[in-house]
Amino acid sequence: ASTHTLLFTESADTLPFWFAVAVAATSFLCLSLAFTNNLLSATGSVRWNIPVNVSTSVRIAQFISIFIALLMEEEIPTGLYLLREIQKPVFRAKFPELHYRKFVASALLRVANGYFFLLNVFVILIQARDVIEIFYDVLALQFVQQLDDIAFSLSKIDVLGRRMLRACSAPVFEAEFERGRSSCSKMKAFLKVLYFINLDVLVVGMIVVSYRQMTGYYQCQQLSAEFGDDVWDGAVTLNQDTGVYESWTLVFFYFAGVYEKSGTHAGRPIYVEQRKFDHLSYSQVEPAEFRYCEPISAWVFTHKHIKKSNNTKDDGSGCNWLLRSPETDSFDLLEVGSQWSVWIGSIA
DSSP, X not given: OOGGGHHHHSOTTSHHHHHHHHHXXXXXXXXXXXXXXXXXXXXXXXXXOOOSOOOHHHHHHHHHHHHHHHHHOOHHHHHHHHHHHSOHHHHHXXXXXXXXXXXXXXXXXXXXXXXXXXXXXXXXXXXXXXXHHHHHHHHHHHHXXXXXXXXXXXXXXXXXXXHHHHHHTSGGGGOOOOOOHHHHHHHHHHHHHHHHHHHHHHHHHHHHXXXXXXXXXXXXXXXXXXXXXXXXEEEEEEETTTTEEEEEEEEGGGGOEEEEEEEEETTEEEEEEBOTTTOOBOSSSOOOEEEEETTTTEEEEEOTTEESOSSOSOOSSSSOEEEEOSSOOOSOGGGSOSOOEEBSSSBO
């Protein structure tokens, strides 16, 4: 039982009826605010805001949360169960003073509330970046959806006044209906099928989003990089004509330009330098790269033919970086802060 029942047991000129309307409106308003906040930008356009990729732990939490949400969601099966079990002749015979159409509207309101909740859950899951964020948001939505149950429970223990107590203790809440075996078995089968349909829709939607994340669908395909006026005297650079590493003055500004996505590493894109005059790939020159470096948990700018000393091709980080971002686990280079460290013989 919930305050939704008061929408057909109480007349429209009573306090309990309007209290039930207020609870239902509050629930829908909160779900609407959550939905618009997550999905619409400040200009009113749709903004899916799906991360370019997520960690394995977040992906596992996303799929687990689908099962949790469906287990917690009870408005859809309750509303459909009431509509299926309580037919119009039975309802009128049991409650001649009540209106069947209001009963139907109340049950459909439950179903609409349930699907709006699941829609919000799906939006939250596809936008999630952290495990704790997922569980907090799903539980918060569930609390909003259960406002009618909470209000009804408070009314039953006389917290919200005598009139609400009397309305929520009416004989209609104790009414029982006879059910035939065939009707009961059909209803159980219907609810099971509906449950798995809802499950399949959410899981398939999540699989599509996850597949696109893992294949780089949401990743930036091309970016433009700007460099400061840093200069490194003494960079160890490969002379492609002689095949010997030589000391060279490295001007970082020369690497400014367009970088194209070319493959992935650690679930993150690799951006490769393009030619300056036509933005196409170099055919003979070795290009620079932006990539993620797992040993130092940072995005780095690197070049295969430039190293920090003659002793080794690697600087100990495993990435031979020339620039590095602050430590981060972000899958999106564009989300990384601008405070990068530059190697000019020492970290600058």
